[in-house]
Amino acid sequence: MSSLLKSREAILALAILILLALIASRFPGFVSPLNLANVFTDTSPLIILALGQMVVIVTKCIDLSVAANLALTGMIAAMMNGAGVPLPLILLTVIALGATLGAVNGLLVWKLDIPSIVVTLGTMTIYRGIIFLLTDGKWINAHEMTEGFKALPRLIFLGLPIMAWMAVAVIVLTVVLVRRTALGRAFFAVGGNAHAAVYTGISVGRTQMAAFVISGALAGFTGYLWVARYAVAYVDIAGGFELDVVAACVIGGIAIAGGAGTVAGCVMGALFLGIIKNALPVVGISPFWQMAISGAAILIAIAFNSRNQGPKGRIILKKAEHRA
């Protein structure tokens, strides 16, 4: 029992349940299965981006360019759709393009040895700037998109929209990546102790680059989902969303110092934010309070993380005695 309580994921799950209970006490309809499914679907882009971000943060980097990447690839998707390119080709292109934008970040961090926060702060502005250059600031609206392009994320499959299934697929793939591949292990080694990773024959730069490519590819894919679902593309879509993505990771217990974090924590961090964002307007709380509550959640999560990082040697030794 005590070990269950000590697990960060268990505490986060408990926090989510308490949050849902509080909301339900004022607005029971919120916790109906249908509404919860809607909340999950609505949070899907955040979940997908947060998982990409998690991989980057685990390697002791940060990717602030994800929302700009999403906006740029989303715009390209809308423009390709306008030019009559078939949907499968659009999907391949946005993923490849997103991965390329991520690779740019990764190469700058690797080869020029610039801190990732600076690199991605720069590319974030550049990527938004490219959208403006492509469009002169014009919007692409719903009537300029084909029905097929807009419908895919909303298609219902086994009771859930494709959008939600995509998030589920990304969750599964990330679990496999992180737990079952050498690259996934390398992410943690590089973030946990870069020196030791070098001494083990792991290239720190290459590994961080791989993380940025994954984050970029997921951002590119989300670019399509976002534009198709909201049926609009312009320079400023998902403005500031990168901060929500980082916040989801932090709340989910992904260590900003690198080397630690779980997929479950990351997903729950995203869901926690998603529930707050969806519930507070329903309950009738002003947007200002939404931001304040999100901010408080981040601070509590960080305080909790640092409190958990105290020395634990004694406890472990006692456990060892019991087992022996």
Add this chain to the structure above:
Amino acid sequence: MQAQPASGTTPPVLSLRGISKSFPGVRALNGVQLDLFPGQVTALIGENGAGKSTIVKILTGIYQPDEGSIAIDGRPVQFPTAQAAGDAGVTAIHQETVLFDELTVAENIFIGHAPRTRLGLIDWAAMEAEARRLLTSIGANLDPKVRLRDLGIASKHLVAIARALSIDARVVIMDEPTAALSHKEIHELYELVETLKAQGKAILFISHKFDEIFRIADRWTVFRDGQFIAEGHITDVTEGQLVQMMVGRSVDQIYPKRPARIGNPVLTVSGYCHPTEFEDIGFTLHEGEILGFYGLVGAGRSEVMQALFGITKPSKGACRIGNDIRVIRSTAQAVEAGIVYVPEDRGKQGAVKGLPIFQNVTLPSLSRTSKGGFLRLSEEFRLARDYTQRLDLRAASLDQDVGLLSGGNQQKVVIAKWLATRPRVIILDEPTKGIDIGSKAAVHDFMSELAAQGLAVIMVSSEIPEVLGMSDRVIVMREGRIAAEFAGDAMTPENLVRAAVGIEEGEAA
């Protein structure tokens, strides 16, 4: 050799008596004494680990002694903080100068005690004028307004010395001040030491280099294994006598070295060079052999090993492993060639804290434990269990975070990690540094077993008893070159230290 307190005409400025200091598992100082006299340079001499750094930290208020007394001008004092030591007039110029790169020369000199105006603000004019006066007094022609990062290392030293003088120091500690200096800069430093002597400062000079000790010191004190051995006037002693006092002990610890059958050459290194770290390194290592590398700290031993392991690239030279000539350009290539390296700094270079034990062990072996690109955790557990059991690792479970283990057990995890790659050559850099006696014995025991199984072992160590007790052969390095090689009866503490500090056979005794 006079072991009694010096009976000069002037009383000592600073006098330590019966100082002891222990750390968990180590007794760093055991009842040592030290006297420093005004206008005299006292050289503190001892091997690595003799307790020299600890005494400096006690004198500068960083450590508190467990026992013993410190007296200035015969009055007992205590240094609970670095500030208190400074106020009492004791100052140290450290191995790596502790200064602020982004501040100006004047700010560096006066940080913490800058002159103030009547409003309590920093009086820049007075500070710069005073800084200029101090710099001139030590013959340094530096602009007080220049930022420190624009200065060379020698000039930084001068700033550190000016800082020492600015707090009206009576005792100046120089901890290997010439380690990072060029020939010309060293001579300027000698002149400065003369200036300080003329001003009546008492100087404690810590150095490994006998030529400079005999050149500038007036008195000497020898420490060995945390104990005071003797002291006296430099004119009454020879290099040979000092060396004997430094090492004078029998190799009394029991080392579990088993006679191993030494087989074919595994690794032949020839003509390895590096632009700044080492030159013309060549040696042959055989199956079943433990080859010791001894030298003073900074002799370039670790740097050679890092080049063999592909962390740094040699500028010249070849490396033959078995029958293949190999060029090792990355650690991955080294591991593939069968060379592994257990670094000295486990915390920084060895274990990945945050990852569980088993994942640390399998990190370089993942290609063997995975199938079709996917990791198999059960295989990883099996591999990790095999090797950690052989090393007698004490842990609750292999799922446990490595960061929660003791130093000795972390060392075992790192060694297990490398053994799991099935290497042909294992390089152990200071394998028992900072670990408790029990773990030490386990590491030594295991090292013998590895050699007995035919693995070729290189052990870099600064502990003479360990080097002599464990090695079949010893290579001594000095200033980036191989100074000597000893085997059999020639492996004596005196020979090793002579070669390491650079005294020829004939000169001594």
